Amino acid sequence: MSAQPENLMPGPPPDEPVSPVRTRQRSRRTDPWTLLTLLIALVLALPVLTVFAHVFMPATEVWEHLRQTVLADYVLNSLILMMGVGVGVLLLGVPTAWLVSLCDFPGRRVFEWALLLPLAVPAYIIAYTYTGLLDFAGPVQTQIRAWTGWGWGDYWFPQIRSLPGAVVMLSLVLYPYVYLLSRAAFLEQSVCVLEVSRTLGVGPWGGFRHVALPLARPAVVTGLTLALMETLADYGTVEYFGIPTFTTGIFRTWFGLGDPAAAAQLAGLMMTFVLVLIVLERYSRRRARFHHTSTRYSRLPRYRLSGWRKAGAILICAFPVALGFIVPALQLGQWALRTTDVWMRPEFLTLVWNSVSLAGIAAVLAVALALIMAYGKRLRPNLAVNLAVRVAGMGYAIPGTVIAVGVMLPFAWIDNTIDSFMRAQFGVSTGLILSGTLVAVIFAYCVRFLAVSLNTVEAALTKIKPSMDDAARSLGMGPLAVLRNIHMPIMRGSVLTALLLVFVDVLKELPATLILRPFNFNTLAVRAFELASDERLADSASAALAIVLAGIIPVILLSRTIGRSRPGHDTPA
Amino acid sequence: MNTFRHRFLTSILLLSISLVPGLLFAQGEVNVYSARQEALIKPLMDRFTEETGIRVNIVSARADALLQRLRSEGRNTPADVLITVDAGNLHSAVEAGVLQPIRSDNLEAAIPESYRNPEGYWYGLSMRARPIMYVRDKVDPAEFSTYEDLADPKWRGRICVRSSSNVYNQSMTASMIIAHGEEATETWARGLVANMARPPQGGDRDQIRAAAAGQCDIAIANTYYLGQMHHGDDADRRAADAIGVFWPNQDDRGVHVNVSGAGVTAHARNRDNAIRLLEFMAGDEAQAWYAEANQEYPVKPDVPHSETLAGFGEFKADAVNLGLLGAHNAAAVRLMDRAGWR
Helix, strand or coil: CCCCHHHHCCCCCCCCCCCHHHHHHHHCCCCHHHHHHHHHHHHHHHHHHHHHHHHHCCCCHHHHHHHHHCHHHHHHHHHHHHHHHHHHHHHHHHHHHHHHHHEECCCHHHHHHHCCHHHHCCHHHHHHHHHHHHCCCCHHHHHHHHHHCCCCCCCCCCCCCCHHHHHHHHHHHHHHHHHHHHHHHHHHCCHHHHHHHHHCCCCHHHHHHHHHHHHHHHHHHHHHHHHHHHHHHCCHHHHHHCCCCHHHHHHHHHHHCCCHHHHHHHHHHHHHHHHHHHHHHHHHHCCCCCCCCCCCCCCCCCEECCHHHHHHHHHHHHHHHHHHHHHHHHHHHHHHHHCHHHHCCCHHHHHHHHHHHHHHHHHHHHHHHHHHHHHHHHHCCCHHHHHHHHHHHHHHHCCHHHHHHHHHHHHHHHHHHHHHHHHHHHCCCCCCCCCCCHHHHHHHHHHHHHHHHHHHHHHHHHCCCHHHHHHHHHCCCCHHHHHHHHHHHHHHHHHHHHHHHHHHHHHHCCHHHHHHCCCCCCCHHHHHHHHHHCCCHHHHHHHHHHHHHHHHHHHHHHHHHHHHHCCCCCCCC | CHHHHHHHHHHHHHHHHHCCCCCCCCCCEEEEEECCCHHHHHHHHHHHHHHHCCEEEEEECCHHHHHHHHHHHHHHCCCCEEEEECHHHHHHHHHCCCEECCCCHHHHHHCCHHHECCCCCCEEEEEEECCEEEECCCCCHHHCCCCHHHHCHHHCCCEECCCCCCHHHHHHHHHHHHHHCHHHHHHHHHHHHHCECCCCCCCHHHHHHHHHHCCCCEEECCHHHHHHHCCCCHHHHHHHHCEEEECCCCCCCCECEEEEEEEEECCCCCHHHHHHHHHHHCCHHHHHHHHHHHCCEECCCCCCCCHHHHHCCCCCECCCCHHHHHHCHHHHHHHHHHHCCC
16 A cells, blocks of 8 residues: 555644644734844845846846857756756665665664765765776776777777766765765654554565655655755866866856856856756645654664575665775875875864864854754744745855855955945054955855755754644743754754764865965865866875865764664663 | 954054054065965975065965955955966956056066066966877877867867866967967867867866877877876876977967966055065076976076976977967857867
């Protein structure tokens, strides 16, 4: 039998008043939560809006030139890339998540966290590494030619620097988003539902297809959306592979053709892709809600796999770990060993410290902002708030350089305006107060990565039954007390997940750091990229490896958090 | 946040000092926006500090991003010096009004006229050429003559070159536009695209490696990449050994060359220190360092080339005013779009 989530989990439809408590409040004053949410959204949307202000400039003849020559390529390549990566991350992320959550096979405990490791590898780094390995001039093909005596054109070998190559590279490092969120969803599912399905004679496969998967859908889609937005924003990989997409097109138009307006119009067109994605997802879910109505949890009985199924499960889980992490890490390690002079210097420790502290600050901020916004939306789900939250989360799909310029322009304007005012009034110059400081850098991170924390926190909040809020509120708790005493303990796992995700993302972030940072301030990503872009792969390896290593610790923490987050899961002391 | 507070305190300190007339502030510092990677210029900057006691602060990033930053910061920019590569970028900086003209007898004596801006907005500090590189075993250099000739059907499927999004190709195409006009250059670009061994991908070194490995017979790349490969790991050294350098257009305008250069920003607060830094970089020691550590050609005529570069042979360089390349950059990009050069 196929269990429809709609029938299983009836929740209150979104637009109807949930309880008398809320109806009464809504008719009164605007509460501070809504105001705060709108304010934060406005500030965070500033860079995106700055860039988009260009969209409404009249179309230049550069736009006409683009339309006639390369625009079709940009659209087509970006679409193929997104579809390819979409399929890739689903195929790699969902089955592995289900296997490690609900089945039992040797190595499962290791795979639980190992499957997250590729998250720590920046996309451009994996692209550089695999190109180094598999290119025509690389060691693998050279070895093949040495053995066989073949030359160029005598044999077929997959072209690594190609559109399919980019799909594979991005899928390998982005699937952990889908894995992470689906796994959390599988673990949170009430065991009752699965038990009911088992008593009705549904096997492991049927349980996955008809019960677990539909129930996990919001989480899977959230992960997929994150992966696709990251794909759209990717610049390093497609640029290196020579694939004309929206991002490479934006750079080329802005800096090569010197036309920011046409570049912004390209970015605007790209954003419609994201909007279409979001709308499609909302529409497909329609009015289905996914709250859990049962509060009874017990230890999940895992399916014990045997024979070929066991081997299959191990292979399925080992594949992405090997290709997404072990191979690139080994290659980087080999290069790093050849260049010990780079990382033996004390200066290298400063780089590590800069990266880690910056990522830590940004993670805490981004999650705090996401909590405020998601909660504001839950308290007052009206059009203005919903829109504000959506717009504030758009930064994730926009290339870092575009965000950086969007941060730079308003900040410099504010600084210069204050300076002019002070000069005119008091004859003193205040100079640049915000521009070129870490404040600007951290602000850019929040703009860029808010979607990560927001989506994670929102997904967790929607799973908490509104009846809990109502019960607490009717007992006299204010909204803040509800958040602190009821929601936070339930969401602890998700909040930590959001923290760690933003942390790892900031650790890997490059373009905004590069452009906005203060004097004499470098991070691991900056160092790795500068050397790699100068085609000094071996020299960049130690910094790249350090990013990966610094990312592993939070990734492992992440896995433990999720493992414990399941209600009723026997928590080790 | 520490840096923020630090900046705040520093600005208050500077403010109070500037209120006391006639008080001389110590040797101080110079702030550099550099499109050259930090690793490439830091050793030179450290030498400068050792020699003069002037502290050098650096932000390195993409040339276009730094220019955007300079423009938006306006008169309050902390930067005193802009270091960048490619005359196209130097030209854009002049056009954007973020540089100021400076006069220095030392700079004018050291740097030939064709490698600096006539009004002194920028000075070239190192030079590189973009010649034709070929596989010694497969091509007789007598077959080559000019860049124009690379569009000839006899080279069908034999040329490796990187994407047209790269500024080196944009400047090279701009130099063709200056020589022949847009229409003829577009025809040339179409011919070149038809002769490519594979869709453009990777960087300059990748073209050289692909040629050495047998994927193509000809690579177009900057000289310092080949020079650095001669000092790289085993695989790179073997690849570089298989490659010869042909200097095209020696009977007419000369091989396409470009510079890295620097200028003093329009609102520099440490103008004197900035000029001293430029003079240092045009000095014998710094010029020799460029040649040896980075395999670039020194702009100062009497500074010897590195042994590796000398091995590539002497050449006649295109004497076109490098600032002109920047003026034709957008036209070059469009033309390559139309010609299907990815």
